[in-house]
Amino acid sequence: MVGKIQLNHGAVIKSKQAKMQSRFARVGSAYGLLSGMTFALNSIILGFALAKGPFTLGVSAMFVAPLVAAAMNDSMTAIWLLIYNIMKGNFKEIIRSVKTKPGMMVCVAAILGGPFAMGSYLLAIQFCGPAYTMPISALCPVVGAILARIFMKQKLSTRVGIGMAICIAGTVLISFAPPEGVYPHFYLGLLFAFGSAIGWGAEGALATFGMSMVNPDVAITIREITSGLASSLIVVPLIAGMAMFGQLLVTPGTMVIIGIAALAGAVSFLTWYKANAMIGVAPGMALNITYSLWGLIFSFFIFGVSLSASLVVGAIAVTLGAMLVVVNPFELLANKGV
Amino acid sequence: MKKKSILPMNFRMLHFFSTIKEATVDSLMHELKSEYGTERQFSKKNISNSLFSMRENGLIEDSKVELDNSGELCIYYRINDEGTRLLSKYLPREWKTA
Numbered sequence: 464m465v466g467k468i469q470l471n472h473g474a475v476i477k478s479k480q481a482k483m484q485s486r487f488a489r490v491g492s493a494y495g496l497l498s499g500m501t502f503a504l505n506s507i508i509l510g511f512a513l514a515k516g517p518f519t520l521g522v523s524a525m526f527v528a529p530l531v532a533a534a535m536n537d538s539m540t541a542i543w544l545l546i547y548n549i550m551k552g553n554f555k556e557i558i559r560s561v562k563t564k565p566g567m568m569v570c571v572a573a574i575l576g577g578p579f580a581m582g583s584y585l586l587a588i589q590f591c592g593p594a595y596t597m598p599i600s601a602l603c604p605v606v607g608a609i610l611a612r613i614f615m616k617q618k619l620s621t622r623v624g625i626g627m628a629i630c631i632a633g634t635v636l637i638s639f640a641p642p643e644g645v646y647p648h649f650y651l652g653l654l655f656a657f658g659s660a661i662g663w664g665a666e667g668a669l670a671t672f673g674m675s676m677v678n679p680d681v682a683i684t685i686r687e688i689t690s691g692l693a694s695s696l697i698v699v700p701l702i703a704g705m706a707m708f709g710q711l712l713v714t715p716g717t718m719v720i721i722g723i724a725a726l727a728g729a730v731s732f733l734t735w736y737k738a739n740a741m742i743g744v745a746p747g748m749a750l751n752i753t754y755s756l757w758g759l760i761f762s763f764f765i766f767g768v769s770l771s772a773s774l775v776v777g778a779i780a781v782t783l784g785a786m787l788v789v790v791n792p793f794e795l796l797a798n799k800g801v
Numbered sequence: 802m803k804k805k806s807i808l809p810m811n812f813r814m815l816h817f818f819s820t821i822k823e824a825t826v827d828s829l830m831h832e833l834k835s836e837y838g839t840e841r842q843f844s845k846k847n848i849s850n851s852l853f854s855m856r857e858n859g860l861i862e863d864s865k866v867e868l869d870n871s872g873e874l875c876i877y878y879r880i881n882d883e884g885t886r887l888l889s890k891y892l893p894r895e896w897k898t899a
Contacts, residue, residue: 472868479874480866487853552841560809564891675858676812676887678842678851740854 491741495750498735501727503597503757507766508724509536509585510593515717517710524707529585531704532721534694535711536585537577539725541687544733548684556681557688565677570689572669577690578698580662583655591652592645594768597758598637598778599656604748604788605630606664614668626787633780636773667748674744679736687732749786756782805895810837811851815860816896818880819888823864825877826852852878860884 509532512518518528548554560566587596605627612619619627641649674682699708711717731754739747755778762768786792808816813836817829824832826849837843855861861884865877880888889897 475872476866476868476874479868480876483853483874487857555807555840556809556842559807560812562806563809563812563893566809675855675860676815676891677809678811679854681809741857743857 488742491738491747492750494734494741495738495747496753498731498733498738498747498751499753500757501731501734502751502754503761505536505724505728505731506584506588506593506597506754506758507761508720508727510588512717512720512724513585513589515714515720517707517714518717520707520710525589526586527702527704527707529589530582530694530698530702531707531711533578533581533585534691534699534704534708535718535721536725536728537581537687537694538691539722540728540732541684541691543726543729544680544684544687547729547733548680551680553678553681553684556678557684560677560681561685563677565674566682566685568669569674569677569682569685572666573686573689574693575662575669576666576686578694580659580666581690582694582698583658583662587652587654587656587659589652590646590648590655591650592642592768593758594762594770594774595637595642595649595652596656596659597755598774598781599634599653600659600663601752601755601778601781601785602630602634602657602660603663603667604752604785606661607667608788610665610668622791623788626784629784629787630781631784633777633782633784636777636780640771640773642771667744675740679740680733683732683736687729745789749790752782752785752789806893807836808893808896810840810842811855812892813837814848814851815855815880815884815888816892818861818878819885823877823879825875827875852876855884860887 513528513532518524518532548557561570584596584600587600608619608623608627638650638653646652695708699705711721735747735751738750741747759770759775759778763770807813810833813833814829817832818824826845829852830843830845830848834843852861856863856878860881861878862881863876864879867875867877869875
């Protein structure tokens with residue numbers, strides 16, 4: 464090889480390689496945590512938007528409003544991601560990727576994760592509030608593990624079993640004592656939160672097919688464009704939400720709030736997929752799931768929401784249990800050389 | 802003969818590894834310059850990161866690591882079984898012919 468020193472620099476090479484690997488893992492983990500924080504912000508800000516016009520008009524708005532908000536949130540997230548990719552010169556890559564099989568798989572997964580899961584998620588926020596919705600929806604890896612067991616005949620290890628048991632205990636704690644007064648349809652909300660966990664769990668199981676071959680920035684943009692289009696063009700007309708969608712478009716105050724929420728959402732999705740690409744899907748998901756705890760922290764310290772002890776303990780249990788389902792903590796620490 | 806579509810760059814990188822024994826980021830960029838050279842994504846930093854990600858996700862592996870003249874790491878990558886399996890599953894038909 465021209466210009467290459469072929470001497471044996473074994474020790475130097477090893478140390479440089481370890482440094483490079485640890486930097487990559489650190490940046491990937493930071494992306495994973497950032498994705499959790501920004502997803503929590505997205506949920507809380509959307510909770511605020513749902514309390515504003517036109518979402519509060521009429522009794523039927525209770526069901527229609529969250530789905531219209533989900534459609535607008537996904538569409539605006541897609542616009543933010545599209546702007547980011549155009550600035551990075553990735554537009555052609557989006558078109559090329561969507562024509563490949565893994566790209567098409569991302570589209571199918573997006574229907575489960577977008578209209579179905581995000582719609583259920585916002586219905587849950589409407590009926591039981593973000594603080595309760597987030598930990599229940601964080602059960603999605605548990606659903607993913609169950610689906611993998613049923614459809615792919617994957618064995619559930621003892622670690623996954625223990626993680627699930629902790630999750631169930633946490634869920635019981637959260638559901639046991641509804642908050643006083645504020646949410647008359649609390650249990651309906653929890654049901655929708657379970658729906659979102661099922662949608663995201665199924666999306667996770669589907670999206671793993673060949674995803675590692677597509678640029679993560681491009682993959683998440685395809686996902687959000689599909690999801691935004693399906694929510695706005697299929698779900699909203701189906702639930703007779705076009706009038707509210709139109710009203711929302713001419714309500715600048717609420718549009719700005721959803722635009723800010725969508726920006727947090729875009730950062731969250733982008734950093735989540737980047738983390739998946741840099742440190743692997745399972746550790747990426749484990750860090751993303753921390754959104755449930757960030758949600759409690761932001762709700763309490765920034766927005767002054769009062770939290771019951773059972774909710775806090777339950778949310779911590781669900782988050783830790785879900786992390787245990789996706790990663791082996793001992794392996795993770797060993798890989799990072801800690 | 803049907804004209805081959807342009808593949809997404811990561812896809813094409815993996816395909817390139819299936820045609821050679823091993824490659825560094827520089828040799829890979831040299832070979833793919835005619836296809837992607839005018840695009841902003843075609844930077845050494847971006848491609849090095851993509852290679853590292855593909856390695857992290859188990860599609861390629863290190864075959865050899867050296868130091869170059871300026872003391873920087875020069876990593877040779879090669880495709881592994883998982884990369885070959887995914888490629889044979891998802892590569893468009895027109896690209897499958899040798």
